[in-house]
């Protein structure tokens with residue numbers, strides 16, 4: 462996978478290539494993407510550029526042995542970690558780690574680089590279950606890092622969804638992320654930076670990926686509608702206008718399909734995360750249109766600092782209920798009421 466194979470985010474590609482060219486590579490980078498926006502392929506393209514034996518002008522050659530192995534996700538010095546749990550594909554007695562599913566992982570990433578969390582769970586046969594990155598996983602990574610690099614160069618660990626690491630696992634890994642063995646690079650890909658343990662997050666350089674329109678993704682009109690409903694709801698909450706808030710909730714429930722309702726919930730979650738970044742004084746990390754930024758600043762000022770932290774779990778829960786076919790009107794009415802009183 463070369464940078465050229467990835468759509469958009471040209472600035473990020475230039476920044477990553479620049480780090481390699483200048484020989485200034487951070488120990489750890491935390492990529493923040495919206496679900497399904499291609500941060501994993503971006504990591505792969507970056508590693509391919511770093512490892513490439515015939516590096517060209519700002520992209521890897523795509524043909525040398527290193528490129529070949531990284532592109533196929535089989536390089537012995539590049540490890541992938543992602544949340545797992547027991548599922549239909551492996552015996553129930555086994556304690557699974559990412560390695561147990563490496564075949565499914567490779568097929569997924571190579572077949573559908575813009576995969577979502579849901580696609581991953583389906584590929585691993587663990588739909589509807591809650592998965593995590595366990596202590597056993599952390600132990601396994603540290604074990605692998607205790608050897609020298611197999612090919613004599615860099616080593617890398619790509620952690621997909623570090624927010625799903627439990628505290629024990631995170632603490633074990635922390636030391637390696639703080640003081641990594643020489644020529645060892647951690648690349649983390651998160652959908653919820655506020656849920657990544659601060660001790661880990663603060664050790665990383667942060668890079669925000671701009672959402673890209675994936676093949677088959679929704680049209681601009683639908684996104685505009687989601688944005689309008691999101692702005693209307695947050696404005697009503699700010700101005701303490703319960704009637705308008707409830708009406709907006711009903712309008713969301715009346716969207717033409719459950720997928721559209723879920724897509725709105727994702728949009729609202731994304732907006733809340735951006736509000737959170739804005740409240741932390743990290744607006745520079747935001748990648749939103751100018752008029753959207755004005756709304757964000759208004760919400761960031763008006764909402765309590767704890768608002769986002771308290772609201773995101775409500776949205777996760779609503780998503781689950783919609784997935785389970787619970788009446789959308791009831792779910793949305795309940796969600797809006799709770800978002801109103803927090």
Ligand SMILES: [Zn+2]
Nearest residue numbers: 513522525528
């Ligand atoms: Zn190459």
